[in-house]
Amino acid sequence: MKQxxxxxxxxxxxxxxADALLDKLKRHPEAQQDWENYHLIGDALRQPDHICRSFExxxxxxxxxEPTIIAPYNRTSQRIRNFALSAAASVMALALVAWLSLQVGNEPAPQLATVQQNTISSVRPASSQADDYLAAHQEFSPSADVRGAASYIHAVSGR
Amino acid sequence: MRQSKYLIFAILAQLVVSPAFADPAPVDEMAWLQTMALAARQTDYSGVFVYQSGGHVEMSRITHVFDQNGEHERLEGIGGGKRELFRDNDQVWFYSDGRKVRVEKRQIKRAFPALLPEQLTTLRENYLVTRVEEDEVAGYHARAVVFMPRDNLRYVRKMWAHNDTGLLLKAVVLDDRGYIIEQYAFMQLIVGSAIDRKWIVPDHSSAAGIAQDTQAPPPPKVELLEESSGWQVDALPPGFKKILEMRRPFRGNKEPVIHMVFSDGLSGISVFIEKVREESYIHSGLSGQGAAHVYNRLSGQHLVTVVGEVPSRTVIQVGDSVRYAGQ
Incomplete structure (x- = not known):
């Protein structure tokens, strides 16, 4: 399966x-996990600044x-459907943009008014958070032993 | 007779040739690693080194002096804003554009060198250690050693150390496909006593400076745990041993964070476990800086964070295997 x-x-x-395998993936959550893990590893190998774990x-x-967009049904349904679709698309795009903006930078990210805060469980700026853990780890890491002061290099770089 | 002649020849050849030869004497290389760890602390040196990872390059000037009071160190970033760092043993002062921005003190004295004999044994079990060709780095003769892992859960490391003192002159971290993950090398270096020491007692460690520092709340305490906190890591790569477990204050959390440190002698893996605060956004995912990766995952009401100088697959494997096994 993994292969x-x-x-x-x-x-x-x-x-x-491929179709048969995708079918299988839908039925086996553990295979789906493999699928996600492989993608995560692939992402990691490409070395972007941040990779999100359970994006989906x-x-x-x-x-x-997000609020549901309710459009009354009438004869011009096609037009309204188009509108609703494009509205849904722009809501999604907004959510995506907001999500992306939460991924970069140290500034507190703007909250979308339509999103209830307590339902979010996956966003926090990556860099400053990760830096704290990195620094705490560095203090005890054996690789700092032979490196000496060079372990502090990130602290003095103009990053 | 013929045989003993051959033997004598072999011994002579060994004596003459061995320093320039890739000899398979891992015990010697292990001792060399100890020497390097000691040299990082006890050598006086001053120079410029460059760090590179991906498209990211940093340069710093470093001066290190060891005397009866211990270690004194000064690190200056080159390029960008002027950032500087002074270290006196366990105390570190950070400066930005001449202003003191942060003071840190290590609360737990590390046993030094941190490589214990049993760790050297595990190191040999997990890495194939070989000496490679001699080289020249920043004008100094260097002895190069390669640590080739026996699995793909850790990185390949190649280190060049000064032949006379053991000071690390260059280090490269490679992945299992031979791509350079990060490297660091001295471009210019002076080793020995002819080093400027005037900066060693500047105002940053004067009484006034310290009095000012004490106005800040006293640093919260780190508590070393003798017994396990009940959290367990099931899928550590072979050879990683727990060297510390502590409860430490962290990033303004009300409750202390559990921090476990594991080491295979060359790379470290830290596991942090903290109660999720309702008001905080939890960022779960993977990020990295050079060879180090950070991975976090929610486990019920807890946030598990794994940091290590290991490939991303390793921090994921470790992070996914953390569970609470206590009461």
């Missing part, structure tokens, strides 16, 4: 194989917290 997942990610499966779950959660 198949990896092959699927690399685009090495035929269409019918948190996005879903936040989307749930």
């Amino acid at each position: 198949e997942i990896s092959a699927l990610m690399d685009g090495e499966l035929f269409e019918d194989q 779950a948190s996005f879903h959660e936040r989307l749930q917290a």
